[in-house]
Amino acid sequence: MNDNQLLRYSRQIMLPKIEVDGQQKLLAAKVLIVGAGGLGSPASIYLAAAGIGNITIYDDDVVDLSNLQRQIAHHTPDIGMDKAISSQQTLNKLNPDVNVNAVKQRLAGEQLDVEVEKADVVVDCSDNFATRFAINTACVRHKTPLVSGAAIRFEGQVSVFTPGRDNSPCYNCLYQSDGEELVNCATNGVVAPITGIVGSIQALEAMKLILGIGETLVGKLLLIDGLSMEINSMNLKKNPTCPSCGGMGVT
Amino acid sequence: MSIKVRYFASLKEDLGRSEDILETASLLTVRQIWQCANPQQTLPNPILVAVNKDYADLESLVNDGDEVAFFPPVTGG
Numbered sequence: 213m214n215d216n217q218l219l220r221y222s223r224q225i226m227l228p229k230i231e232v233d234g235q236q237k238l239l240a241a242k243v244l245i246v247g248a249g250g251l252g253s254p255a256s257i258y259l260a261a262a263g264i265g266n267i268t269i270y271d272d273d274v275v276d277l278s279n280l281q282r283q284i285a286h287h288t289p290d291i292g293m294d295k296a297i298s299s300q301q302t303l304n305k306l307n308p309d310v311n312v313n314a315v316k317q318r319l320a321g322e323q324l325d326v327e328v329e330k331a332d333v334v335v336d337c338s339d340n341f342a343t344r345f346a347i348n349t350a351c352v353r354h355k356t357p358l359v360s361g362a363a364i365r366f367e368g369q370v371s372v373f374t375p376g377r378d379n380s381p382c383y384n385c386l387y388q389s390d391g392e393e394l395v396n397c398a399t400n401g402v403v404a405p406i407t408g409i410v411g412s413i414q415a416l417e418a419m420k421l422i423l424g425i426g427e428t429l430v431g432k433l434l435l436i437d438g439l440s441m442e443i444n445s446m447n448l449k450k451n452p453t454c455p456s457c458g459g460m461g462v463t
Numbered sequence: 464m465s466i467k468v469r470y471f472a473s474l475k476e477d478l479g480r481s482e483d484i485l486e487t488a489s490l491l492t493v494r495q496i497w498q499c500a501n502p503q504q505t506l507p508n509p510i511l512v513a514v515n516k517d518y519a520d521l522e523s524l525v526n527d528g529d530e531v532a533f534f535p536p537v538t539g540g
């Protein structure tokens with residue numbers, strides 16, 4: 213690290229759980245963020261500011277005026293621009309140390325597999341069930357840690373899955389794919405800061421996984437109700453008959 | 464048997480109450496608990512359920528004194 217980096221990250225390096233070694237781990241890390249919307253914006257902004265060295269962002273959407281109320285990586289002059297590119301510009305401006313790879317595409321199929329295999333941590337900021345199940349399947353296949361977050365209305369949920377480690381459950385142990393496609397922000401609405409809360413928790417969990425510190429939300433689902441400001445958690449366990457991870461050896 | 468049933472977030476708003484205390488004569492599953500407490504409402508699918516703060520499926524049996532919590536699913540991003 214050069215002098216500028218030592219200064220830029222000094223408040224993090226000061227923490228005994230991080231120090232110079234930890235900051236170097238962050239600078240060397242590769243994080244894949246799927247979705248550059250309400251969750252992907254705060255998650256990517258915090259991860260870039262914290263000095264995650266390599267961030268890959270996928271989103272196939274274009275910035276719309278109705279996004280700006282919560283998708284804080286995009287600004288008014290960015291309307292009409294690809295969200296991936298708009299995010300890349302915001303992150304580059306925030307921290308030139310970060311190598312941002314932004315792709316305007318819905319991440320799926322073989323490309324999803326390739327990206328998940330390359331990543332140290334995957335942060336799921338997508339907005340639909342189909343993508344969430346596909347990301348989970350790829351993470352289980354490559355044993356890549358997954359930080360899953362979701363937000364709607366005044367509500368948020370966050371969990372962490374480390375397939376193949378610590379007897380972790382997976383997203384499919386929690387949600388089954390036979391449910392109806394769920395309500396989205398366009399039909400149900402979402403209050404701006406709840407996406408910030410969830411995306412920020414996702415960024416913190418991703419950093420803890422990279423650093424190997426603290427206790428992550430593995431085996432727990434955090435449930436946030438912003439309206440009553442009630443925060444609950446439930447204990448999750450691996451479903452031995454889970455279609456995604458049920459066949460994996462118990463460790 | 465006495466079972467405490469709790470509803471969270473938008474589910475609480477939709478149902479207009481946050482909890483029920485059910486007195487049941489026999490051992491019931493989570494699904495049957497919902498039906499007893501909400502005979503007019505079909506069980507949303509998907510839904511998240513915890514029994515005594517542990518994730519549970521709809522066929523899990525609920526024992527005397529247990530607390531059953533229903534949470535709306537969230538997938539938005």
Ligand SMILES: [Zn+2]
Nearest residue numbers: 382385454457
């Ligand atoms: Zn599973």
